[in-house]
Amino acid sequence: MKAVVFHQHGAPDVLKYIDAPDPVIRANEVLVRVKACALNHLDLWVRRGMPNVPIPLPHIPGSDIAGEIAQIGSEVTTVSAGQKVVLAPLVSCGKCAACAAGIDNRCRQATNLGYMIDGGCAEFVRCPEVNCLAYPENLSWEEAASVPLVFQTAWHMLVTRAELQPGEDVLVLGAGSGVGSAAIQVAKFFGARVIATAGSDEKLQKAKELGADHLINHKSQKIRDEVRRITNKRGVDVVFEHVGTATWEDSLASMAPSGRLVTCGATTGYDAKVDLRFLFSRQLSLLGSYMGTKAELHTVMKLVAAGRLKPIVDRIFPLAEAAAAHAYLESGAQFGKVVLRI
Ligand SMILES: [Zn+2]
16 A cells, blocks of 8 residues: 655654555454545654654554545444544553543553554554544545544543533633634533634634634734733633643633643643642642543534534645645644645
8 A cells, every 4th residue: 555654753754655565454443445634743743753652663644534444354343344434543452441431541551543553644544443433424534534633632621621611711722723723613612702822813813713702813912911801800711722831821821710721732842830829829720631532532523413513624735745744734834634635
């Protein structure tokens, strides 16, 4: 099969479009003919390499996959060849206490397609049967591939971790990112008031079209001052973080008393400081979040199929131009998802 493979970590040019062996499925797995694979910041981290994360090389990246089942293993019973599917990115052991409890994102052996195992930047990918999700027929392949990781993550952060309530104020940082554009929609779905930040007025306009109530241009305005002004000095109930070092101080300073900050990433760096006096006296909560459960993803897919949540595709590249797609995602120019078409 054709695949995008890297043999060493580095800049986008380590990504090579070459012939690779077809994946061989196990009894409980399916082989999927990939039609579209959406990129995430995770792909950039995996390609660059991270300390103490030994990515097996050579490696095929890509976590967000939509395609058609080409072949099923001997024990597979719930899907059949020819069926359209979207794949849940998280592959867990299915046997431990966390998996048994349905909180598979806390499985200690869990990884993502395209992270410690090969992913979807290829003509074919293999994955467990349990990762197959119903295909939302109202979406194109590229739109369908754009759903899982960011919507699952945004849902788990806002609904499960931060326990967002109707009428609360939410600050969504980096509204132009895939996870930011998902967070605006999830927060609006739950009846919150959304303040969105982005680095250009063009992105802010798109955030407004997704339902954001107030907009902050973080290049020309100070986030904490604007939040103070918009909320009459109170601050927001929930801060949706994934930016890291660049926004961390503003995020903390934007929290109302008893506010919750929930974070799933650190695209600008992971060094951060917390003033403990501020943390305890204002009774703040700092929450970490990682991916989401398969059950949450099934809920998300139903809402997507019903048109209540909508993936935003910024730009589509052919698989052979994966390196250019990575460079484009790295530039931060996008609003929504960057997707490879296979
Ligand atoms: Zn497990």
